Amino acid sequence: MSDKRRTLLAFHAHPDDESSKGSGTMARYADEGVRVVLVCATGGEEGEILNPRMDRPGIKDRMPEIRAAELETACDLLGVERIYHLGYRDSGMPKTPSNDHPNSFWNADPEEAVGKIVEIIRAERPEVILSYDESKGYEHPDHIRVHEWGARAFREAGDGERFPDAGAPWQPSKLYYFATFTKARFTMLHEAAAAEGIESPFAGWLDQWDQMGFEDPKVTAQIDVADYVELRSKALLAHATQIDPDSFWFAIPDDIQKKVYPWEDYTLIESTVPTEEPEDDLFAGI
Numbered sequence: 001m002s003d004k005r006r007t008l009l010a011f012h013a014h015p016d017d018e019s020s021k022g023s024g025t026m027a028r029y030a031d032e033g034v035r036v037v038l039v040c041a042t043g044g045e046e047g048e049i050l051n052p053r054m055d056r057p058g059i060k061d062r063m064p065e066i067r068a069a070e071l072e073t074a075c076d077l078l079g080v081e082r083i084y085h086l087g088y089r090d091s092g093m094p095k096t097p098s099n100d101h102p103n104s105f106w107n108a109d110p111e112e113a114v115g116k117i118v119e120i121i122r123a124e125r126p127e128v129i130l131s132y133d134e135s136k137g138y139e140h141p142d143h144i145r146v147h148e149w150g151a152r153a154f155r156e157a158g159d160g161e162r163f164p165d166a167g168a169p170w171q172p173s174k175l176y177y178f179a180t181f182t183k184a185r186f187t188m189l190h191e192a193a194a195a196e197g198i199e200s201p202f203a204g205w206l207d208q209w210d211q212m213g214f215e216d217p218k219v220t221a222q223i224d225v226a227d228y229v230e231l232r233s234k235a236l237l238a239h240a241t242q243i244d245p246d247s248f249w250f251a252i253p254d255d256i257q258k259k260v261y262p263w264e265d266y267t268l269i270e271s272t273v274p275t276e277e278p279e280d281d282l283f284a285g286i
């Protein structure tokens with residue numbers, strides 16, 4: 001064991017993704033002394049104002065600036081030590097004109113984009129990388145790119161023949177995908193809410209779940225984030241333009257989430273160290 005601090009790198013598409021997927025995990029590892037860094041691919045320029053309280057003159061024109069500030073506030077709460085912006089433009093929803101913008105992440109040159117991520121991995125030397133799965137059922141172009149290029153960067157960062165000018169090779173030990181959207185989790189939260197007489201926001205989703213084409217990811221690791229559930233809500237609320245406090249995000253109170261589903265879920269995709277599933281620590285085996 002070297003005295004290098006352990007490092008966790010989370011790769012996300014837009015400001016606010018870091019607070020809706022795996023934020024409790026980042027906060028917990030940060031608390032345990034792990035260096036937590038975030039790579040955010042785009043500025044979220046295409047984000048609508050989704051919180052009526054923020055629908056005021058002057059906000060929409062300054063969206064990238066405001067979303068960067070929201071991201072910083074959320075990351076301060078979660079204990080993220082450094083935010084890397086890849087600097088691409090938000091591609092917007094599937095098959096919208098913004099996809100064709102020359103600086104959109106969707107349109108980026110793969111070599112350039114993977115090279116940028118590789119350079120960050122080699123500079124930060126994370127043992128663990130968190131990224132996205134194939135995004136079946138959601139299919140946001142930027143999320144698909146995070147999936148493709150995140151996995152490539154994981155594999156190529158350790159290969160000295162690839163991107164020789166991007167720093168000394170570093171092979172991260174484990175690659176996980178967020179496994180946040182599972183029918184099992186939503187069913188448990190839905191039933192717990194119903195039992196408490198709370199109107200569950202998930203009834204409609206669950207009714208249509210099988211037709212929507214969401215493929216449940218395989219959960220191989222569950223991180224207990226019970227102590228970080230409130231912080232997670234605060235981080236999400238920091239994205240004031242994007243997150244309506246009266247929306248489904250907060251329909252199930254923190255204390256029910258804590259009691260019924262205190263975990264954040266992951267799928268282990270690649271590992272250079274021996275592992276045993278199920279895991280309850282992303283650094284297990286390292």
Ligand SMILES: [Zn+2]
Nearest residue numbers: 013014017140
């Ligand atoms: Zn996103």
